[in-house]
Amino acid sequence: MSVETKIRDYILENYLFTDDQSALENDTSFLDKGIIDSTGIMEVIAFLQEEFEIEVEDEEMIPENLDSVNNIVAYVTKKQKADQ
Amino acid sequence: MGVTNTLHDVLKFDEAKEAEKITQKIRATLRDHLRRRGLVVAISGGIDSSVCAALSVKALGPKKVFGLLLPEQDSSAASKDRGTVLAEHLGIEHLLVDIKPTLEAIGCYHWRDEAIKETFPEYGEGWKNKIAIGGGTQGKINHFQLIVQSPDGELKQKRLALKQYLQIVAATNFKQRIRKTMEFFHADRLNYAVVGTPNRVEYDQGFFVKNGDGSADIKPIAHLYKTQVYAMARHLGLPEEICNATPTTDTYSLPQGQDEFYYALPFDKMDLALYAHNHNLPAATLAEMIDVPVAQAQYVYDDIETKRKTTAMLHWPALLVEKVEGPLPKPE
Numbered sequence: 118m119s120v121e122t123k124i125r126d127y128i129l130e131n132y133l134f135t136d137d138q139s140a141l142e143n144d145t146s147f148l149d150k151g152i153i154d155s156t157g158i159m160e161v162i163a164f165l166q167e168e169f170e171i172e173v174e175d176e177e178m179i180p181e182n183l184d185s186v187n188n189i190v191a192y193v194t195k196k197q198k199a200d201q
Numbered sequence: 202m203g204v205t206n207t208l209h210d211v212l213k214f215d216e217a218k219e220a221e222k223i224t225q226k227i228r229a230t231l232r233d234h235l236r237r238r239g240l241v242v243a244i245s246g247g248i249d250s251s252v253c254a255a256l257s258v259k260a261l262g263p264k265k266v267f268g269l270l271l272p273e274q275d276s277s278a279a280s281k282d283r284g285t286v287l288a289e290h291l292g293i294e295h296l297l298v299d300i301k302p303t304l305e306a307i308g309c310y311h312w313r314d315e316a317i318k319e320t321f322p323e324y325g326e327g328w329k330n331k332i333a334i335g336g337g338t339q340g341k342i343n344h345f346q347l348i349v350q351s352p353d354g355e356l357k358q359k360r361l362a363l364k365q366y367l368q369i370v371a372a373t374n375f376k377q378r379i380r381k382t383m384e385f386f387h388a389d390r391l392n393y394a395v396v397g398t399p400n401r402v403e404y405d406q407g408f409f410v411k412n413g414d415g416s417a418d419i420k421p422i423a424h425l426y427k428t429q430v431y432a433m434a435r436h437l438g439l440p441e442e443i444c445n446a447t448p449t450t451d452t453y454s455l456p457q458g459q460d461e462f463y464y465a466l467p468f469d470k471m472d473l474a475l476y477a478h479n480h481n482l483p484a485a486t487l488a489e490m491i492d493v494p495v496a497q498a499q500y501v502y503d504d505i506e507t508k509r510k511t512t513a514m515l516h517w518p519a520l521l522v523e524k525v526e527g528p529l530p531k532p533e
Contacts, residue, residue: 154511
């Protein structure tokens with residue numbers, strides 16, 4: 118399963134309570150649209166750390182890394198490459 | 202300079218007129234809506250509850266106001282002393298109830314310490330703790346640091362993982378909820394109403410516990426900025442040590458300012474930021490007012506909006522599937 122699919126499935130299941138793929142655009146801001154709040158982002162971070170075995174540093178907790186499916190995919194991919 | 206002066210001035214107001222307006226509203230609310238014959242105020246020793254108690258006395262007289270001092274294990278002795286000074290100054294009947302045994306029995310300290318030990322295994326007897334917020338006003342996503350201090354004074358700090366963060370906050374929320382349970386007991390016993398003591402910034406930014414300090418029958422200073430609450434305290438002639446008290450949460454065992462826990466700006470700057478935001482002033486104006494870079498002022502504005510969004514549900518009653526006819530609407 119791709120990084121993108123895993124992230125989309127997690128968001129759809131836990132915050133939108135649906136398996137309808139059309140309910141979430143990859144470039145939608147979670148915070149602006151109210152899909153996830155800042156506590157929710159902490160949950161997403163816990164999910165990313167467990168699922169992809171990465172460590173999210175304090176300075177990486179910025180919307181550019183975490184506030185849409187596209188941003189998370191780019192961030193996780195970058196972290197995974199850095200770990201290799 | 203001119204802008205800064207003007208904006209500091211906007212929080213100035215006619216304290217006597219405002220006190221008259223609030224006390225009239227308290228009497229009208231009790232008479233027309235709540236139909237209770239007095240008020241219960243929990244007195245923390247801080248400025249907000251002190252001003253609420255003083256306004257209650259001004260509205261109803263000291264015989265119709267009942268003060269509660271509700272310290273627990275982590276409350277500072279200074280808070281309790283200031284609370285007693287205030288109650289005696291106002292001449293109200295008051296009761297001191299140590300809620301530590303209740304909090305122990307309900308598991309407050311146990312659940313909190315369990316989560317702290319998962320973060321710092323060495324934490325135990327004689328250690329102190331607090332939580333600090335970070336991120337939002339630097340453009341990052343808000344997150345929380347746990348700070349502990351060993352008995353020999355060594356400080357340690359780590360970012361809290363989600364599970365432990367939620368458990369520590371949930372456990373400490375017992376404090377506000379047990380206090381409110383006690384306030385409603387005495388209100389029911391006396392046929393009084395319960396006063397909620399948030400100032401405008403706390404109310405606007407959701408800095409309260411739902412069904413804890415957020416619960417009340419009337420909130421007489423929810424429209425006043427903290428600067429104005431201090432001005433009101435002086436106008437009402439409250440004791441000097443109360444007028445000079447620094448805002449703290451008095452919830453964690455290490456000294457913790459409210460700005461450190463929640464706002465990430467000292468209260469006077471937070472007042473100005475909220476005022477400026479409410480009046481659609483550009484971030485550049487706020488930057489000049491509180492002496493920060495424009496980008497940071499914009500982060501402060503964004504953080505205000507984020508907190509409004511994330512705490513909106515704390516204000517709401519339970520949501521229904523559809524409107525139910527019958528209960529009368531909330532009075533305006």
